[in-house]
Structure formats: C-alpha cells, structure tokens
Amino acid sequence: MKWLFVILAFTIIISGCYDTPYMQGQRLYQAHCQNCHMEDGSGLKSLIKPLNSSAYLGDDAMVCIIRRGILDTIFNDKDFLPKEMPAFKKLSVVEMANLVNYINNKWQVDFKEKTILDIEAAVSQCDTADY
Amino acid sequence: MKNIVSGFLLIMTITLITACNQQPKELPYLGNMAMVDGQEVHHTVGTIHHYNQDSILMTNADFKDVIYVADFFFTSCPSICPRVTKEMHKIYEAVKDNPMVRLVSFTIDPVRDTPERLKLYADNLGVDHNKWYFLTGDKEGTFELADTYFVTAYEDEEVPGGFDHSGKIILVDKTGHIRSYSEGTEPQSTPKIIEDIKILSDSYK
Numbered sequence: 001m002k003w004l005f006v007i008l009a010f011t012i013i014i015s016g017c018y019d020t021p022y023m024q025g026q027r028l029y030q031a032h033c034q035n036c037h038m039e040d041g042s043g044l045k046s047l048i049k050p051l052n053s054s055a056y057l058g059d060d061a062m063v064c065i066i067r068r069g070i071l072d073t074i075f076n077d078k079d080f081l082p083k084e085m086p087a088f089k090k091l092s093v094v095e096m097a098n099l100v101n102y103i104n105n106k107w108q109v110d111f112k113e114k115t116i117l118d119i120e121a122a123v124s125q126c127d128t129a130d131y
Numbered sequence: 132m133k134n135i136v137s138g139f140l141l142i143m144t145i146t147l148i149t150a151c152n153q154q155p156k157e158l159p160y161l162g163n164m165a166m167v168d169g170q171e172v173h174h175t176v177g178t179i180h181h182y183n184q185d186s187i188l189m190t191n192a193d194f195k196d197v198i199y200v201a202d203f204f205f206t207s208c209p210s211i212c213p214r215v216t217k218e219m220h221k222i223y224e225a226v227k228d229n230p231m232v233r234l235v236s237f238t239i240d241p242v243r244d245t246p247e248r249l250k251l252y253a254d255n256l257g258v259d260h261n262k263w264y265f266l267t268g269d270k271e272g273t274f275e276l277a278d279t280y281f282v283t284a285y286e287d288e289e290v291p292g293g294f295d296h297s298g299k300i301i302l303v304d305k306t307g308h309i310r311s312y313s314e315g316t317e318p319q320s321t322p323k324i325i326e327d328i329k330i331l332s333d334s335y336k
Contacts, residue, residue: 036213044213046255081251
C-alpha cells in the first residue's frame, strides 16, 4: 500500500514535468511565440491571431509562416495598423519540427507527427516558392 | 457534551471570520511622501497632457472623478506588451459595468502610434472608447510620466521593438495617488488588482 502511494506520487511528479513529448518545441514556443500568441494559444482579440483554433494546424504552410513571418495590416480607410509577425529564419529543421509538432500536438484535433523529412520538404518549398 | 463544545467552537470561529471580513479594507498609499507648500502629501502621478484615440486632449483634470488602471505599451511591440494588454483586457471585462473605473494605456512610441492608429488598435481589441483610453503625447514627457507611475520606459535600439519598459499595471485613485499595482506579465497577479479596484471604488461610496 505504501509502495503504491510512492509509485503514484512519483508518476504524478514525472508526468508534471513532461506534459508534452516536445520539450524543445515547448521551450521554443515560450521563447518566440508565447508573448503574442499567449500560453493557451488564444492570441489577442482581432489583433493577434489565435493558434489554438488556427486553420494552419497540421498544415505545412505553418512552417513557411514561421520561417518568413507575416506582415498583416489592419486598414480603415486611409488609417492603417501594421501587425507584423517576425520571421524566424534561424530555426534549424530539427527545431522547426519540434516547434510545429509542439503546436500541433497541443491544439490539433487529429494530431499527426511531422517527420524531419516533412519539415525539410516544407522548408525547401517555402524557400523556392514565390508568394 | 463534546458535541456542544465543538458546536460552540464552530460558531465562534464563523463569527470571528465574518467579523474580520466586515472590516472595511483600505488600500495603502504607495511611494514616498513629498513636500508641497510645506505640507506632506502622498506620491502623485505626473502631468497628463495626451490625446486619446478620438484625438481629444486629456489632462489630469479628466481623471479627478474616476479611478483608473494604467499601463505603458506600444502597438508594434514584439515583446511583453500583448501579454500585458491581455491582462488589461481581463480587467476591462471585470470592471466595464462600474462607471467609476477607466483603463488607460499610454503609448511610449508616439511617432508611430498616432490617435488614428490607436483607434484601430482599440477597435480591434473590441473595447469601449469611453472606458479604455489609449493616449499618445510627447515622448520625453511620457517617459517622465511613466517614472511617476513606477514604470521604467526608455528608448533602446538593442531591445526588440526599440523600447525597453516594464509591464506593471498601476491603480490610481481620484486624487492621482497610486494605491495598488500588478505585474501584467504575471496573470496570477490580475485577480488581486481586480479585487483592489473594487475596494477602492467602494471606498468612494
């Protein structure tokens, strides 16, 4: 009985440390994404797009958005407000895979892990395509 | 007999706790005392001479009948601002039905953050322009003003976005004295300032 309790406590502590299989992705998210997209991925009203309900979850286009950034501008007649997402060009393919898998795993309904090869293909497509 | 004693103790405890809760709480005055005309006065915020998102000039006189929470930000801020604004929005949701309370966000980047741009920002945040003011004014004046709100704000090309500043949310009473604050970057500190706004608001009833 005592051992059962110890094992249970140990399991709880361990699982508390690893609430995601993508630890590096989580650290990258905290460092680069969380200030704007928030810890829960909710964004900020119409100013910052939410990630937790994003249409890009699971889509390879997400890789390209992270790599190139987005210049989103809100217009009202001649008034405008630029809302720029910076480009994260320096992320390696492995870092990109971990980050994208972290985000997808957290919020995509039917999560499927992206392989390094998937990400590599998405990166090279992003770097060659004009848009 | 034992039951009677326990029952008595229980009633005593409940009475004591309710008695404690009924005592009116008063928020402290934050900051150092200053001497004005030979009189000791509590620390007071500096000169507000800023335009809001509807291009209307606002001064300290516009805040003499309201209490407000203030933060310092800029719309193109890539670092902590969105998180602070998120907490300000939580406060907005909590106090929007209290006519005595306002929210004020001072931009520290007045060159880019014109009233028109701040209006777009407020519109996209979906907030009432008469409840939450976004103020722009002289840059150096705003840095000096920030100092009186215990917020550091200065230009620094080394940091992302070009401005370094802290993410404090400051509660100011009708006479311009600072009565409470929270850290906009720490969501767990937000319920406390919402509670303090209520205490301060109730103290004027």
